[in-house]
Amino acid sequence: MDLSLTEAQELLRNAAADFMKNEAPKTVVRQIDENPSGFSPEMWRKMGDLGWIGMLIPTEYGGGGRNLMDTAVIYEEMGRAALPTPHHSSAVTCALIIMQGGSEAQKRSLLPALATGQKIMALAFTEPEYGWGPEAVKMNATKSDGGFTLNGTKLFIPDAQVADQLLVAARTSSGGSPESGITLFVVEKGASGVSSRALSGFSGEKLNEITFSNVNVDSANVIGSVDGGWSILEPALDRATVLLCAYMTGAGAQVLDISVDYSNTRVAFGTPIGRFQRVQDHLIDIVNGVDASRYTTYEAIWKLDENKPGATESVCVAKAVSSESFYNLCDSAHHVHGGIGIDKDYGLFMYTKKSRSLYHYLGDPVYHKRRLAKLLNL
Amino acid sequence: MDFEFYYSQEQEEFRKEVRGWLKQNVPTDLHDAVDPLDLPHETFRRGIDFRIKLAEKGWYAATWPKEYGGGGLSSSHKVIIDEELAEYDLPSIAHGDTGNGLFGPAVMVWGTEEQKRSFLPIVTSGKSVTWQCFTEPEAGSDLASMRTTAIRHGDEFIVNGNKIFVGQLWDVDYLYTLAITAPDNPRHNNIGAFFIPANLPGITLGHLDLISGDGKRTIYFEDVHVPATQLIGGDTDGWKVTQTSLELEHGGSGRAVDGDKLMDKLLEFAKSTTRDGKPISSDPENQDVLVDAYIGYQVNRLFGMRNYWMRSMRKPFTYEGSQFSLNRKTYGPNLAEAMLKVTGPYALIKDQPWAPFMGKLEHYTRDAIRIPHPGGTVEVQKLIMARRLGVSRTREQGAAYI
Numbered sequence: 001m002d003l004s005l006t007e008a009q010e011l012l013r014n015a016a017a018d019f020m021k022n023e024a025p026k027t028v029v030r031q032i033d034e035n036p037s038g039f040s041p042e043m044w045r046k047m048g049d050l051g052w053i054g055m056l057i058p059t060e061y062g063g064g065g066r067n068l069m070d071t072a073v074i075y076e077e078m079g080r081a082a083l084p085t086p087h088h089s090s091a092v093t094c095a096l097i098i099m100q101g102g103s104e105a106q107k108r109s110l111l112p113a114l115a116t117g118q119k120i121m122a123l124a125f126t127e128p129e130y131g132w133g134p135e136a137v138k139m140n141a142t143k144s145d146g147g148f149t150l151n152g153t154k155l156f157i158p159d160a161q162v163a164d165q166l167l168v169a170a171r172t173s174s175g176g177s178p179e180s181g182i183t184l185f186v187v188e189k190g191a192s193g194v195s196s197r198a199l200s201g202f203s204g205e206k207l208n209e210i211t212f213s214n215v216n217v218d219s220a221n222v223i224g225s226v227d228g229g230w231s232i233l234e235p236a237l238d239r240a241t242v243l244l245c246a247y248m249t250g251a252g253a254q255v256l257d258i259s260v261d262y263s264n265t266r267v268a269f270g271t272p273i274g275r276f277q278r279v280q281d282h283l284i285d286i287v288n289g290v291d292a293s294r295y296t297t298y299e300a301i302w303k304l305d306e307n308k309p310g311a312t313e314s315v316c317v318a319k320a321v322s323s324e325s326f327y328n329l330c331d332s333a334h335h336v337h338g339g340i341g342i343d344k345d346y347g348l349f350m351y352t353k354k355s356r357s358l359y360h361y362l363g364d365p366v367y368h369k370r371r372l373a374k375l376l377n378l
Numbered sequence: 379m380d381f382e383f384y385y386s387q388e389q390e391e392f393r394k395e396v397r398g399w400l401k402q403n404v405p406t407d408l409h410d411a412v413d414p415l416d417l418p419h420e421t422f423r424r425g426i427d428f429r430i431k432l433a434e435k436g437w438y439a440a441t442w443p444k445e446y447g448g449g450g451l452s453s454s455h456k457v458i459i460d461e462e463l464a465e466y467d468l469p470s471i472a473h474g475d476t477g478n479g480l481f482g483p484a485v486m487v488w489g490t491e492e493q494k495r496s497f498l499p500i501v502t503s504g505k506s507v508t509w510q511c512f513t514e515p516e517a518g519s520d521l522a523s524m525r526t527t528a529i530r531h532g533d534e535f536i537v538n539g540n541k542i543f544v545g546q547l548w549d550v551d552y553l554y555t556l557a558i559t560a561p562d563n564p565r566h567n568n569i570g571a572f573f574i575p576a577n578l579p580g581i582t583l584g585h586l587d588l589i590s591g592d593g594k595r596t597i598y599f600e601d602v603h604v605p606a607t608q609l610i611g612g613d614t615d616g617w618k619v620t621q622t623s624l625e626l627e628h629g630g631s632g633r634a635v636d637g638d639k640l641m642d643k644l645l646e647f648a649k650s651t652t653r654d655g656k657p658i659s660s661d662p663e664n665q666d667v668l669v670d671a672y673i674g675y676q677v678n679r680l681f682g683m684r685n686y687w688m689r690s691m692r693k694p695f696t697y698e699g700s701q702f703s704l705n706r707k708t709y710g711p712n713l714a715e716a717m718l719k720v721t722g723p724y725a726l727i728k729d730q731p732w733a734p735f736m737g738k739l740e741h742y743t744r745d746a747i748r749i750p751h752p753g754g755t756v757e758v759q760k761l762i763m764a765r766r767l768g769v770s771r772t773r774e775q776g777a778a779y780i
Contacts, residue, residue, distance in 0.1 A: 002380045003687045069379055263769045274769030277761070284763050288701060295680035299381050308382075317676050369669045376645065378659040378668055 003298070009073050016077035019050070024081040026347040033350065036198065038084050038206040039162040044117055053091050054115025058099070062112035067305045068239060072246035072297070079250025082350040084205065086120050086159040088247070093240040094121040094167045097184065101224030101232030110165075110186065121186075122163035124154040124210055125233075132237075132363040134230045135178035139212070141170035141185065147219045148172065148185065150193075150212040158205035158361070161198045163189050166210065173227050182229035186221045187212075204354030205361075238315045239304055241362045245297040245322040248358055252290040252329050255351050259286055259336045273336075282332040289325030289332075296321045313375045316368040323359045323368075330355040381683070389454055396437070396462045403431055410469045412737045413728075414547060415591045417469060422548040425472035426504065432472075433504035439478050442486075446494055447502030453690045471546075477501035477508025479631075480623040481554040481573070488571075488611040488619045496607070497573055506551035508573075510623065511544040511597055518543075518751075519758045521556075522565050522617065526599060528557035528572065530606065530613065535559070537574070537602040543586070543752070547593030550576045550583070555597075556620060559613050569616030573608050590748035591741065625776055627753040628762065629702030630695055632685025640713060640742055641675045643735050644668070648720050664720050671716035678702075678709045695776030697766035704759040707750040714746030 005013065023046060032040045047053055056071045057063025071092070078085070095114050098107060113119035127138055139152030150170055160166065166187045173181035187194060193215035199207045224232045260283060263274030273279045300314035330352040334341040341348045359365075385393065408424055411417040432438040433447070440456045442448020449455075463473060478501045485497050500506050517524040526539025537557055552573055559570035574581075580602035586594045611619050648659035648668055658664055681702040688698060717725045717739055728737040750756045764770040 001383050001683070001687055002691075003684060004691070005379065260767055260769055272769070274764070275771050277764070280760065280764035280767075280769060283767055283769060284704075284760050287697065287763070287767065288705070291681065291684075291701065292677045295684055296677060298379055299680060302379050302381050317673055320673060321677060369666070369673075372672070373665040373669050376669070376672065377649065378645075378665050 003295075005069075005073065009070060012070060013073045013077065015050070016052075016074050017080070019046075020077050020081035020083065024083050026082075026350070029082055029084070029350060030344070030347065032084055036206075037162055038159075039086060043083075044085065047085065047087070048117040053087060053117040054095075054111075056092060057095050057111050057115040061099075061107055062115040063095075064115075068242060068301045069298075069305055071243055072301055075243045075246035076250030076253070079247035079252075079354075080254040082204075082251055082254070082347075082354055086122065086162055088240065088244060089122045089159040090114055090120045090163070091117070092243055093123050093236070094165075096236040096239050097123070097167060097232055098223060100236040101184065101229075106186075106223065119164045120159070120162055121165040121167055122157055122159045124157050124160065124166045124168045124187075126154065126156050128153060128155050130156060130360075132367050133178065134182060134233075137169045137171050137178075137182050139168075139170045141172050141183060141217070143172075144216060147221075148183070148217050150185065150187070150215040150217060152212055154210040154212070156199075156207045157210055158207055158357075160189070160196050160208035160210055161206050165189060166194070167223070168212075169229055169233065179230040181227050182233070183226050184223040184229040184232060185217045186223060187215060187217055191215055191217075202353055203357040204350075205357055207357070237362060238312055241315055241319050242297055242300045242304060244358060244362055245293065245300070245318045248322045248326040248355075249290065249293045249297055251351050251354055252286070252293055252326050255329055255333045255348070256283070256286045256290050258348060259283055259333045262337055262340075279336055282335045285332045286329040289329040293318075293322040293325045313372060316372040316375065319363060320365040320368040320372070323365050326355040327359050383454065383457055385454065385458070389458060392455060393458045393462065396459055399435065400462055400466065404428065404466050404468065408469070408472070409467050413591045413741050414470075414593050417547060417593075419548055421469055422471055425469040426507070428468070428472045429474070429504040433502060438474070438504045439482065439502035442478075442482070442498070442502055446486075446498035448498075471507070471548075475507055475546075476510035476554065477506065477552065480510050480626055481508055483626055484554075484571070484619045484622040485573075485610055487622045488615060490611075493610060497610070500552065507546075507549055508552040508554055509545040509550050509576075509595075510627075511541040511553050511555040512620065513541060513543045515540065515542050519755055521620070522569070524556060524558060524569070526555070526557040527561065528559050528570055528604065529561075530559065533606050535570070535572070535604045535606060535609070537572075537580075537599040537604055539599050541597040543594045544597060545583075545593075545595040547585075552576060553581075553597065554623075556616050557599075559616070563614060566617045567614050569620075570613050571610040571616040571619040572604060573610060574602070574604050575608075578602050578604065588748070590745045592745070592748070624754065625695070625699055627703075628699045628759065629682075629685060629704075629706065630689065630699030630776065632687070632689055632702065633679075633682030638675050638679070638713075640717075640738070641672065643738065644671065644713070644717055644720065647724075647734050647739075651721075658720065667716045667719045671713050674709045674712055678705050681705050697763040699776065700754070700759040700762040700766070703754060704756060704763065707756045707759065710749035711746045714743055718743065 051064050052074055054063035055066040059065040091114050098110050114121060141148040141150045166189055168185045168187050169182055171181050172183040193213040196208050196210045199209060263279055264272050266273050296318040300318040303311035303314050333348060337348060340346050429438055436449030437459050440449040440451045440459055441453055444450040482498060482501050485494055501508055512521055514524050528535040528537045553576050555572055555574060556569055558568050560568040580600040582598040584596035586596060588594055648664060649657050651658050685698055685702050724734050725739040725743050727733050728740050733740060765772045
């Protein structure tokens with residue numbers, strides 16, 4: 001047993017921490033967040049130069065061929081900075097789906113551009129009847145000449161505002177189990193009939209509404225087999241989920257540091273507020289949340305990387321714990337901070353926003369607890 | 379990163395040896411009692427007989443240096459021994475007591491060479507039972523406010539006072555305890571730590587009748603003459619000495635062996651008990667309760683594993699020991715609540731044929747009320763964590779350990 005990072009991972013972490021400190025201070029992160037695109041091409045290029053964009057993609061497709069744990073090291077540091085990038089949508093989630101289910105030709109044509117960051121892809125899975133199980137995919141794709149025609153609405157899709165391509169889950173047959181009848185399509189965002197609108201509000205990612213109106217997709221752009229999309233999505237989304245958990249862990253660790261620091265410097269009643277036990281209670285809730293998130297996440301990542309049994313169960317535990325912890329620890333941090341915590345210039349809200357939107361993304365605690373109940377044969 | 383123990387060929391051979399030896403030497407009729415208060419004296423003594431044999435193999439204080447009666451083995455060997463022992467339902471006394479768990483490590487850090495040579499073989503041989511006796515009627519969370527005194531008269535100390543909520547149901551040979559040695563010194567610099575033979579004149583033991591049913595005792599010291607050779611460290615080193623024991627008791631030793639038998643039993647009960655022809659585990663509300671308890675168990679297991687790893691790698695501790703302790707102290711009662719919600723009154727009775735698992739759930743329902751308090755309450759663990767996070771008036775690091 002060894003719960004430490006390898007020497008190479010430590011180097012990677014130091015490099016990522018330096019990068020975030022120099023290139024992604026909170027003023028820069030705030031600017032990116034306030035930009036309607038929520039995207040900094042400059043930041044994206046720098047991350048590409050460092051080889052981080054494609055790190056999870058195999059080397060034969062232009063990536064770095066790193067495993068989930070290596071990638072998680074970068075994710076923790078991105079979380080610490082609350083950095084918004086389309087990395088998770090494009091070079092993790094969509095890339096993993098293509099790696100899992102794409103043909104050799106599709107991998108060769110799609111992955112290298114995702115690995116360099118030249119192209120950005122977003123997953124269009126959820127709909128107005130929001131959910132992350134197979135039953136939530138209701139939008140229809142009907143067979144047409146040489147392919148399929150898509151009609152319907154995808155909702156709350158992160159990063160679609162900067163995407164070149166969409167990876168769309170749609171229903172090609174119904175009547176069987178919810179798992180059967182889902183098909184995955186790669187659709188150019190500029191294709192005729194696709195329209196996208198960014199939704200404003202309090203979300204850590206820009207969420208979009210995408211409507212498909214008689215959008216024709218060639219059969220060559222089906223990922224995996226027709227009706228067989230769920231068996232590709234499920235393992236790919238598990239892997240994408242743990243990196244999201246690593247991001248939340250890093251973000252939580254930063255919230256802890258900010259809160260401890262504030263408790264030691266803010267004076268009230270003639271003493272730093274950290275000396276009040278009721279303030280300490282909040283700090284303890286924060287550190288417990290961060291560590292619960294960290295070790296459930298690490299164990300799930302280790303099981304996935306090493307093909308250990310029970311990996312899915314650990315993913316469910318990690319996401320349920322990380323979503324709940326991150327949400328609650330941000331609340332605790334606001335209790336510690338009082339008024340200054342909701343001041344945008346102070347920056348805590350960047351984490352709080354993330355804690356609200358990532359709570360649901362790739363499945364909320366209820367969804368993952370239901371999956372866990374099934375895995376435990378309850 | 380690696381969440382599993384890997385064993386070398388040599389260690390796997392060692393496992394075979396341990397397994398074979400246990401099969402030969404664990405009496406087939408030696409079982410723990412559901413309620414410690416029901417443990418017969420004969421079973422208790424047989425538990426000690428067994429651990430003496432274990433000690434003779436070098437597997438009782440397995441990782442301690444051989445010169446002090448230990449086995450001189452690696453922590454991996456210790457994990458193998460613990461895993462194999464966990465296959466048996468032995469009385470806890472057969473595995474150890476606070477002598478090798480808490481007292482020994484403190485002596486290793488703070489004892490003089492002479493003290494190590496005289497005290498450690500007593501606990502590593504398995505022959506003698508040691509109780510850690512710190513709590514007093516008016517010194518629980520605020521341990522330093524103890525009133526028991528040990529006043530030096532030449533080569534001996536005269537001890538007066540009393541301890542409460544300590545020990546176990548049956549025999550004891552040594553008391554690892556604290557007393558005020560320098561009443562005029564400032565707090566924390568006025569305490570001595572002692573290893574006192576329990577049969578000295580003036581020591582009286584009493585029984586407490588507690589809902590947790592774990593046989594806790596009272597101890598009265600009345601003009602007890604304790605030779606100065608029974609001191610650990612110097613006359614006023616007691617507070618430092620006790621910090622090493624408390625760091626361990628507060629979760630600093632971690633836990634390497636996986637498994638929570640009660641969690642397993644709860645899941646088993648829910649899956650195998652039917653209402654209206656359906657297992658009660660299929661009820662959505664029960665599922666919520668069971669899954670939350672299960673997730674709590676996973677987090678607790680991982681904190682224990684993290685601490686075990688930190689200690690075996692000699693990583694410096696800050697808040698982690700108390701964090702694990704705090705987590706156990708909240709997870710434990712949560713599990714009891716989950717049991718009551720899912721099983722109903724079945725968790726409250728001891729009588730057959732209705733009591734599940736021989737009444738283990740009933741015992742846990744009572745015991746879980748105790749869990750948040752001994753070895754530092756939930757509130758004390760939080761105080762320590764705040765200090766270690768560096769926000770309190772007192773900034774501190776983890777206590778010294780070996």
